Amino acid sequence: MDPARPRSRRARGQAGARRPVYDAASLLAVAVAEFNTRGYDATSMEDLSRAAGITKSSFYHHVSGKEDLLRAALERALDGLFAILQERHARSGRPVDRLRYIVRRQVEVLQAELPYVTLLLRVRGNTATERWALERRRSFDATIAELVREAAAAGQVRADVDSAVAARLLSGTVNSIVEWYRPGRPGAGELPEDVVRTVFEGVLPRG
Amino acid sequence: MDPARPRSRRARGQAGARRPVYDAASLLAVAVAEFNTRGYDATSMEDLSRAAGITKSSFYHHVSGKEDLLRAALERALDGLFAILQERHARSGRPVDRLRYIVRRQVEVLQAELPYVTLLLRVRGNTATERWALERRRSFDATIAELVREAAAAGQVRADVDSAVAARLLSGTVNSIVEWYRPGRPGAGELPEDVVRTVFEGVLPRG
Structure with missing residues (x-):
């Protein structure tokens, strides 16, 4: 995990009260790995404390339950994605250029926050936290769809x-990367540009 | 479900022995809907018989357990996809034309067999049947990847x-459709061609 990245409210609060900050962040990373492997519903606090190598009661010093961890993880993914929309090149310029910028940055965030975004994309809406995350995802997708509409209206x-x-295929292409991308893979640095080229110009050679 | 479509070996065998054919096929449809909603691991034979509106013991007249149903459902999805590769336009012609044909047909199969392909794409490899299906999926994807390589080598x-x-993005785009496509949606008939255009030529206007 990137130590420079701000942590979720809960992780900061808990850590500030009891333990050094990196503990809560590491527990979150362990939990997310378990959720992605077993599925959130199938993961117990027992599984989480075993994976972290600490007792269940130590685990409860940090979080009140697994839904807290789910929320912190999903917040991290969503905050990363929504932050893109606030960046200058996402906010001004021709719609098609803003779209291209957002797609590139989405791939970069997905690469940097892979386990968190993977978890976000698997959320099905079984709990209040999952429904909240789905709602936020829909709002992000709606922003992209609106930008595609604007670009289409402008003939771009x-x-x-x-x-x-087109908007759904674009989001689907970007999101599908979590199924196969692994950090350290050769060509990882070119991936954002490869995705931008493929989505905007297609797989055919430039005419 | 398409009544003209051949049913799995088990469904035919059981139905021939005890019940009209449509019963086994309907049970499969019920089971797949439950697997997709609850997740395969979380679905019990109890859940399945309740969803079908029959007793658990009636259910056991048709299948020996839920893994049988999983296998029949995954076979149906995989048979649909692999059949494409045997079609004439998938086997002869320029690599890029074969690829275009396969992508169009993949979208059509996905639309026709939506619940079965959805289940296939969610398989994680927790049981022998799931690992078998993952292996078959990988083999299908490898065929597509080889065709993309041939097309690239030919400058197409x-x-x-x-x-x-490029091959992974192409498969990812096609597969992402299961996340939002619902039968009867306006524009469903244009979807295969929309996907072909978007994947091959990109979202930018034709130059």
Whole structure:
């Protein structure tokens, strides 16, 4: 994990009260790995404390339950994605250029926050926290869809594909990366640009 | 479900022995809907018989356990996908044209067999049946990746994106459709062609 990255409210609060900050952050990383492997519903606090190598009661010093960890993890993924929308190149310029910038940055955030974004994309809405995350995801996707519509209206995106479908395919392409991308893979540095080229220009050679 | 479609070996065998054919096929459809909603691991035979509105013992007349149903469902999805590769336009012609044909047909199979393909794409490899399905999926993806390599070598696909990455993005785009496509949606008939255009030519207007 990137030590420079701000941690979630809960992780900061708990850590500040009892333990050095890196403990809560490490526990979160352990929990997210377990959730991604076993599935959130199938993971117990027992599983989490065993994976962390501490007792269940030590674990409860940090968090009140697994839903807290889920929320902190999903917040981390969502905060990373929503932060992109506040960046200058996402906010000003031609719609198609803002879109291109956002897609590139989405891939970068996905690479940097892989386990957290993976968890976010697997959320199904079984708990209040999951439904909250789904709602936030939908709001992010709606922003992208609106930008595709604006770009299409300005003639900057093809008109012969429905812009709602184009937006869904665009998000689907970016999100599908979590299924196979692993850090340290050769060509990882080129991935954001490869995705931008493929999404915007397609796989055919440039005409 | 399409009544003309051949059913799995087990469904045919059981149905022939005890019940009209449509019963086993309907039970499979019920089971797949439950697996997709609850997750395979979290679904019990109790859940399945309740969803089908029959007793657990009636259910056991048709199948020996839930893994049988999982296998039949995954077979149906995989048979649909592998059948594409045997079709004439998938086997002869320029690599890029074969690829375009396969992508279009993959979207069509996904639309026709949505719950089965959805289940296939969520398989994580926790049981022997799931590992078998993952292996078959990998073999399908490897065929696509090989075709992308051939097309790139022939200059029919862009050379500035790694062809393994291009193949993964292509499969990822097609597969992402299960996350939002619902039958009967307006524009469903155009989806295969929309996906082909977007994947091959990108979202930018044609130059």
